[in-house]
Amino acid sequence: MSPSLPSPSASVGRRRVLGGLTAVAGTGLLAACGGGSKIGADQAPSAVPSFSGGDYKGPEVTLDYWNGFTGGDGPHMRAMVAAFNKQYAGRIQVRITTKQWSDFYPALPTAIAAGKGPDVAAMHVEWLSTFAARGTLLPLDDVVASLGLSENDFIPAVWKAGIWRDKRYSVPLDVHCLADYWNSRQLSRAGLKTAPTDRKGYEGALDELRKAGVAHPFWMPNKWPGHLMFMSLLWQFGGELYDAEGTSALWGSDAGLQALGWMRDQVDRGYSPGQVPQDGQYNAFKNNKVSFTWDGIWQINDLKDTAPNLKWGMSPVPVIGEKAAVWSSSHNFVITSQAARGDHKAEAAKVFIDHMSKQSAEWAKAGMIPARNSVRKDPAVAALPQVPLAKDPSVLHFLPPVPGIGDVQSASLELAVQKAVLGQSSPAAALKEGVATANKMLAANRKKYAQ
Known part of the structure; x- marks a missing residue:
């Protein structure tokens, strides 16, 4: 997590928010991530341009973006992506693919290895350490620095979960x-x-x-x-x-x-x-x-x-x-190692995350709580029915960042x-x-x- 349901009989869709948490047992996800081999995050591609904010100046590029927002939150995410595509027409276009979370996580490593996965994705906080440990994600310390983000503006557990071996691999979007x-x-x-x-x-x-x-x-x-x-x-x-x-x-x-x-x-x-x-x-x-x-x-x-x-x-x-x-739990933006293989894709993906992270107030309309403390204080956001549940962030508990x-x-x-x-x-x-x-x-x- 998210979602509105097409019908009572299809209410499994409600589990889309966290469906990936329970979906991978027996699916071969870990084998697809490298099995028992000792792959570490230091083996992920890292020779990509650093990001310092500002406008995108590279050639036109298309990014593949995967997420699991298949329910009532989906239209909000699609609208946010459409607004980005309009603003960056002729420079960056984001091609969105929406999967059930239960399909998303098992498919991700194999698709990336084949070059047919996402360049950028939304991922639950409890999966970050698993994919970072397998070298599937790119570090985002430069994006966080350019946005001026720090732990002081986030629920500590959400912020810390994005760090693996002293590198940051995600930008938090929400809490649910x-x-x-x-x-x-x-x-x-x-x-x-x-x-x-x-x-x-x-x-x-x-x-x-x-x-x-x-x-x-x-x-x-x-x-x-x-x-x-x-x-x-x-x-x-x-x-x-x-x-x-x-x-x-x-x-x-x-x-x-x-x-x-x-x-x-x-x-x-x-x-x-x-x-x-x-x-x-x-x-x-x-x-x-x-x-x-x-x-x-x-x-x-x-x-x-x-x-x-x-x-x-x-x-x-x-x-x-x-x-x-x-x-x-929390949805986080990540960039995959696939983006490092294409010219300017990682750079464009960082621009996309920069843009989307600034839209967390809009994303709150999907029923989520913005991850940033400062955004939750906005009167329009604070008036939403779910936001008071995070009035005391210490009551919110998360799974530990264990691969x-x-x-x-x-x-x-x-x-x-x-x-x-x-x-x-x-x-x-x-x-x-x-x-x-x-x-x-x-x-x-x-x-x-x-x-």
Whole structure:
């Protein structure tokens, strides 16, 4: 993450925002990136012109730009690219290719190796270290310097995630996170005007909603976005995902047990059906069958477009644990090693990123939160419904910048959440099994990425 959906049956599109995070297990992405060979970022092409800002003075060039904005955010991105093409007509033209995120990441390394991939791309923050470590991206320190960007104007975790081995490989565009969506009419029936913000109030509201005739007010997903909910709760209970070096999984802690136990409790207490099908909770919300659902801020535009009669509100995810925390991610602009093979392409790509990074206020209309603190302070941006969720950036938590972390998550953490929520394993057993798998994969990744 993003997206509006073509229809309820096509609601897998909602996972487009972060679909790539869970899509690559078993797809051969790592092999395509170089398998077990010790390829490092220092082997990426680097003999490209530096960028110092200003206008493009090279010959006319066409750039291929890949992204995964296939939903309601897509028209906004296409409009931004069209505006760039108009401004740079006869000099730089950007040819945009939009893929499902689940197709984007597996296809990227092979396409670049064949010279048929993108010169510039938008990528999730949790994938930056993986592709930088494999030499697939070009450093962007000169672009950042020319824009005058610094950590002081960004959420620290987002800013730091773009650095690999002391070089910067991305320019952050946005931040997106989970939010608590609620059905205004159903809450009214239970005597509530807004969603409660703490555990006692939230669980009390669920009881009142059941008394008011809502059979299952809070459906608990076992797949998307169940793992994002688990991570949010883990951080709320004071836990961490991995150690600082990315060598050990820590989510099997007492904090993890409390988080996953609370998720399963929603089923045991009857607030949720026992088996919620993929996207079932979101479709039920859109059809007035669910009072609360946790989902991404990108759903704002989808709800406006596809559920115009639904009366809903949006709040930060409630504090079920000891402190506010919520899963978050970020889209970042990158330049691939393919751009270094074409005359002036890397230079033109840097001009494109320079231009697009200045449009983050426009991009906020797609339902995203601008990554830059200064842009979020703009009155027009601050008035957007999703922006207040980043009022305190310290509550926004991100996956650590560990190469290969996406594969680890999908093969271990996500399966643990699924088994526990479905009642196939106890939360404790599911976490123990998942952590064992994660630690084996982390050890293999250290060799694979020559850390």
